[in-house]
Amino acid sequence: MYKVCLPPMLLALLMGCGPAPESSADKETAVKSDKAASASQRPVIYQMMTRLFGNKQSHNQAWGSVAQNGVGKFADINDKALAQIKALGANYVWYTGVPHHALVADYQAFGISLDDPDVIKGRAGSPYAVKDYYNVNPDLAEDPAKRLAEFDALIARTHAAGLKVMIDIVPNHVARKYESISKPAGVRDFGADDDTTQAYAKNNNFYYIPGQAFAVPDGVQPLGGEAHPLIDGRFDENPAKWTGNGARSAKPGADDWYETVKINFGVRPDGSYDFPALPADYADQSCQAHLAFWQDKDLPDSWHKFRDIALYWTARGVDGFRYDMAQMVPVEFWSYLNCSIKEVNPDALLLSEIYIPEQYRDYIHLGKMDYLYDKVGTYDALRAIVEGKAGTEVLPELFNGMADIHSHMLMFLENHDEQRIASPEFAGDPRKALPAMVVSSLVTGGANLLYFGQEVGEAGAGDAGFGKASRTTIFDYWGVPAHQRWMNNGAFDGGLLSKEERALRDFYRDLLNLAANEPALQGEFADLHLANQTTPGYNNQLYSFARFTEEHAMLVVANFSALDSQSVELSIPRGVIAAMGLTNGEYALTNSLGTGEVSSLHVQQGEGRVHLALAPLASVAFKLR
Template identity: 60%
Template structure:
């Protein structure tokens, strides 16, 4: 989903965003593809931090450079599960990647003819782009047929990729989109006894507890008014592109819009799932007691036993159990805050009962909800966007201060281990785009800070490590973000891809250097035990130091095994200043009088920390848009 224009509207729809109720335990459908991959709890977690690599599956392995706007898969190419080969996985493992988030795996609405496989056609009037949004899921029990060399064997090709990843010690995460599904949901892959979303709904009423959707009784769905100059598929003729879509009565749209005719900026290609939140904002289920914050998964499971929960809860419980049984190692939940926290307690506690090591990552953009979704909703990690990322982006753009970045980090100190850090993902602008920073080099100090300041996982979006600028106008949507709606090649990434060799032979020297920086940083973050330890902010004490400014950020990290100092310079010019460690840190680190050698991570250069009278000082020169990571012996 494109969320960048949604955040301002969330508070206005808060009555449908805050809670839901429980359901009794039921058996999970048993039908599975033949080649089931067993769960991989034996894969060890990193000594340092978890590293998540987001690969947009359709784009990741695509070597075709054509990039025709609105082009078909035949014209522009499409990446396959098979393209994520051993060479790719080995390179990711060497980077320190512990979890591979494969975006766009569940079968979503798209414009291609798969009728030979029994798949119904999707209407371009309610599909964004030609390849379709991965957040308009059409079949939760199958995978995107575009991603298979042989669509008839698409589930086998996916489970083969799971097996390859696991052999390289990499766990695999896929998207679950609980808030909405495609307007034309139709599951071919569902196990016996499973009913499609909406199949048993009473469509004569706006709301019923066990309806999967909300309805606008008596009114048919009307397509949104299109902006001037916009045409589905770029104006290409298509038998279903007729300005009509048969849906009567109309359903509420995915972002909560209740009109029979949504706006073009609404998520009009999707319909909202009903979790037992009534249209007036009240709840049709039991609420969690406040003292359940921090209780175990087994206690949450016990709470829901014997309680009546909405049908949608049961459907998503069975969906997630299906994917876990296939060997998937966790889920990234799209727009989790638009689904009640009680549902997450119900779902995630059952997931953790089956797979305690499953990684559960969620989008929540309202800081006042963070702790509820972690402590009551049993999420492992949330995006640290509103606060940390937003302030770091401003600093990279020369509009913010390091003090603000540090303050945002300290605001979530009590849940630091749950706040995943990132600089790019499919919703955000590329660092190298003019709309963001205009230069991939400006991502270096920010990535060092992002990766090393906290204890939660670090996430990297594919192409970020080679400076992809997201400059293409691929069809639906605008440049600065790599398309999630159309078939495309990703130019900078293709230099590393190199026709499936994943050796970087076609990268420019600057791109190769950038990638080496990311490899060294992320591998370090995965293996450095200090990153599980304490944070010592050193920024404020240096603000009066000559040569230091609000465009710099200094902090230290340590545990019983390792000590390190991070110095980041976001300015476009070099800085020279004397870094000083305070007496309490000198004492804690047991630094004795004399010279303590320091080794810089990226360059290997040696520095000398002079300790005297309980204070430690080292003169430093920090290049423009760069960072030093100084390691103590």
């Protein structure tokens, strides 16, 4: 029995005791393990939209220019900022929007050609319409002529802070006007050697629509209707190329990825492959075996180009990559690329955005991905629970179904594609997702992601121009209000945060440090939810589970109800008690969330019980040993 005093904004965990439950000796509880989990510190990735992170201006005019709305620079991400990110529990920083992408600005003085606003989304441009893979966004540099050196300095600062660096690679598509002025000697641009008379050729980098010129989609209004010398409803591309999302029309739709063109990886227009299939038994073979398989094969030119790009950034000190829309690129290519990277840096972290669960295992085992987005699964399920559209009864089957790959999943509740938790379109209140964040962060041995501003309840409000409210814009120049209060004009000390925002950030700090460093979270997983369905006081607003190794164990219980306290005598079945190596007796428990209160686990006749009472939205993570 115990009482927890959390900050008021996070609600207290109150003392309580429910009636004794029925014996759970005969209840089946699965103990699941994914042996791929590493014994080292688990990845906790802090994703920042780099152009927004250090921006101190808060004017926030829709379609605003750099002069009006401001832009963050590499230099703004100083030692203090990085130390605070590290203190939050992160061990990786994903610098989103670093490769040079198309944008509406004049950098001709630095040898950079103008980009046409007719094929740019927003004024600042999409970070996923890369124009030059061998350099970085000039907006992010104090001196655009030295932009690459400034990013190199940021890599060095990040490493000195004890953090690793990730950037995006977007193999599926590039900007409509790809033009590298920074490529190393001997490197040819995408499309430079293509036979444009052919819709498809194995070594073409793009797909073409011979005999037809590209036409700007109907309904596109660049810069919100503002006059600009290059805005004329036209873009010179003849023959037209396929659009990034695979649209094969010379005039794509306004909802297509019209600012990009699709890369050809040797997939013919009918979907057949113009390269060897990777034998199924290579799922169990090493990267060395994979590279040996590809060594004497005639591979499409695009494969080599992206390998060279990834190794270029690896050589500059980048420690990992987040791959945009990896499911749109054949798994064989990922085998080749990822093993080429691992040959140079075996510790590189390789993360895939993918939304097709049926393909997860192929991308992990054949494609050699370290981690995959767990959106179509954990994110969707937890969001539904937070929104009151489902109960926690959906979680046991979900987690059981991915038991063999759970340690390869990236868990998140926000990223640049998803609506902010605090937005009215999601929860409307950042507190409502705290139990979901506890489950998301602690249920798996995989990786965790925190999107900048999430930890202080940023709501993503405001019409930014191309980027609309509920998601922090990735297309526009913008100030992020809650984040700017933490940034405090560059002091990075939270000096302008409200009491509630500081409490929220403290909660995230405690949770993410626990997720990164607790050894029990690298071990076995046992669902306790099903075993407690007939326990008095237990319901589908609660979710409970155990994590343990031979030396460490943890019990986690989360209350998703925003209205009701929950009083329960949690039962831990004999099978889980035995798996944790416990015998009859009483075991001290310490709550690793909050202020470290203690309770006890009573084991009698091989079955365990813990008395607890959970206030609305409260969670506990009891450390057993």
